[in-house]
Amino acid sequence: MAALGSRGTITEAAGFNPDADIHKLREAMKGVGTNEAVITEVLTRRTIAQRQRIKEVYKQTIGKNLLDDLKSELSGNFEKVVVGLLMTAPVYDAYELRNAIKGAGTEEACLIDILASRTNAEIKTINEVYRKEYDRSLEEDICGDTSGYFQRVLVSLLTAGRDESDSVNEALAMQDAKEIYEAGEARWGTDEVKFLTVLCVRNRKHLLRVFDDYKKVSGRDIEDSIKREMSGSLEEVFLAIVKCIRNKTEFFAERLYKSMKGLGTTDSILIRIMVSRAEIDMQDIKAAFLKLYGKTLHSFIKGDTSGDYRKILLELCGGEK
Numbered sequence: 496m497a498a499l500g501s502r503g504t505i506t507e508a509a510g511f512n513p514d515a516d517i518h519k520l521r522e523a524m525k526g527v528g529t530n531e532a533v534i535t536e537v538l539t540r541r542t543i544a545q546r547q548r549i550k551e552v553y554k555q556t557i558g559k560n561l562l563d564d565l566k567s568e569l570s571g572n573f574e575k576v577v578v579g580l581l582m583t584a585p586v587y588d589a590y591e592l593r594n595a596i597k598g599a600g601t602e603e604a605c606l607i608d609i610l611a612s613r614t615n616a617e618i619k620t621i622n623e624v625y626r627k628e629y630d631r632s633l634e635e636d637i638c639g640d641t642s643g644y645f646q647r648v649l650v651s652l653l654t655a656g657r658d659e660s661d662s663v664n665e666a667l668a669m670q671d672a673k674e675i676y677e678a679g680e681a682r683w684g685t686d687e688v689k690f691l692t693v694l695c696v697r698n699r700k701h702l703l704r705v706f707d708d709y710k711k712v713s714g715r716d717i718e719d720s721i722k723r724e725m726s727g728s729l730e731e732v733f734l735a736i737v738k739c740i741r742n743k744t745e746f747f748a749e750r751l752y753k754s755m756k757g758l759g760t761t762d763s764i765l766i767r768i769m770v771s772r773a774e775i776d777m778q779d780i781k782a783a784f785l786k787l788y789g790k791t792l793h794s795f796i797k798g799d800t801s802g803d804y805r806k807i808l809l810e811l812c813g814g815e816k
Contacts, residue, residue, distance in 0.1 A: 503774035504781075504813025507542050513552040516541070520553075520561070529568045531803035538580045539810035543774055546581055572762050572804040576811075579770035585617065589625040591767055592633060601640045603728045604764055606649055608750065611735035612743060615655040622653065644687040645728040648736075651695040658698040668701055672708035679724040680713050687729065690721075694736045702740045744776055748783035751792060755799040765796075765808070773811045781812065791815060 516537050523533035538546060553561040562581050569577055579587050588609050595605035613621065625633040634653050638646060671693045678689035693705060709717045721733045738746040747768050754764040772780055784792040793815045796808050 501774065502776040502778045503772075504777040504811060505539065505542055505774045508540055508545060511541070511545050511548075513545075513549045514556070516549050517553050517556065517561075520549075520565075521557070524564060524568045531569075531573060532806070534565070534569075534577065535803065535807045535810055538577060539773075539807060543580075543583055547583065550581060572766065572800075573802070573807060575762070575766050576770060576804065576807050579766060584771065585620040585624045586628065587771060588613070588617070588621045589628055589633070592621070592625065593629055593636075596636050596640045602763060603641075603645075603731065604761070605767065606637065606641070607728070607732045607735045608764065608767060610649055610652040611732060612739045612746065615657055615659055618653060618655040622655075641728075643729070644691070645732060647687075648691055648695060648729065648732050651691055652736075657696060658701070660698050661700050662698070663701045663704050665704065668704040669708045669712075671697065671701075671705045672712050675705070675709060675717070676713045676720075680715070680720050685724045687725075690733060694733060694740075699740050706737070706741070742783070744779040744783045745787065747772055747776075747780045748787055748792070751780070751784060752788055752795070755795050760799050765800075769796075769808050769811045773813075777811070777813060 519533050519537055523530035523537075537549075541549065550561050553559070562578065565577055565581070566574060579590075582590060591605050592609060595602035609621070610618065622633050625631065625636075634650060637649050637653065641649060674689050675693055678686035694702070697705065706717050709715075709720075713720060718734060718737055721730055721737065725733060735746065738749070750764055751768055754761040754768075768780075769777075781792045784790075784795075788795075793809060793812050796812055797805065800808055
């Protein structure tokens with residue numbers, strides 16, 4: 496059920512009847528060709544909890560796994576969206592992280608997107624689900640696939656140890672700002688550990704104060720200093736943390752924009768954000784997108800995707816406004 500005051504584009508379907516939905520899905524998969532429109536209609540107009548119920552009843556009444564049946568009928572990006580929609584949030588995050596790590600190369604963007612933006616409770620659950628689903632340790636897998644300070648930042652985020660109180664210690668905030676300045680801009684070379692200690696551990700309100708103090712001390716925004724001092728994945732993860740602390744919905748709006756602008760589309764990022772935020776804050780992400788770029792997210796998706804993949808994403812986007 497969409498939480499009270501939820502800012503998602505997906506809300507609970509009234510008069511929900513899993514048996515009727517299963518009948519529709521079965522009909523959509525029968526015979527030659529698949530009716531993607533029906534699959535889109537059913538799955539994008541039900542909440543995660545309702546989709547889980549559909550999966551349970553499908554297994555009870557048909558004796559098969561709905562996800563397996565759909566995967567055997569679908570392909571490409573449309574299939575990836577459907578797979579994500581049939582998972583609970585932590586299972587989907589764990590699944591995305593596993594896919595980002597296994598195989599040739601690592602999709603650093605996935606590790607950054609998820610670990611920089613989730614709460615302590617969410618990260619703890621992701622760690623547990625990953626262990627249960629894959630019989631492996633997420634931390635060990637990430638350590639096996641990353642290195643250097645980037646790895647250390649991810650490991651720190653994985654401990655889910657961020658202070659989540661609202662307390663701001665003004666003297667400490669100024670000290671943090673000065674120490675970050677001295678660890679970066681004010682010296683030759685960068686002491687990355689100081690950045691890690693402050694950015695991965697302190698609470699949001701305290702960090703917003705640190706960012707203000709940093710500007711007073713250095714004359715620059717902390718983002719500018721990170722761009723000057725760091726590079727590659729380490730720069731990306733620190734920027735993501737700062738942006739999520741400042742404004743999480745703007746962080747996701749920017750990720751979506753960058754996934755679509757220019758040549759080609761980074762579908763993995765586009766799909767992950769559209770699926771994982773649809774029931775949480777997609778309305779706010781749309782508003783942030785419009786404010787930042789002067790165009791609607793809906794128009795961007797429409798211009799950058801096609802076919803059934805476009806249709807299912809536009810349903811998750813929830814209207815042109």
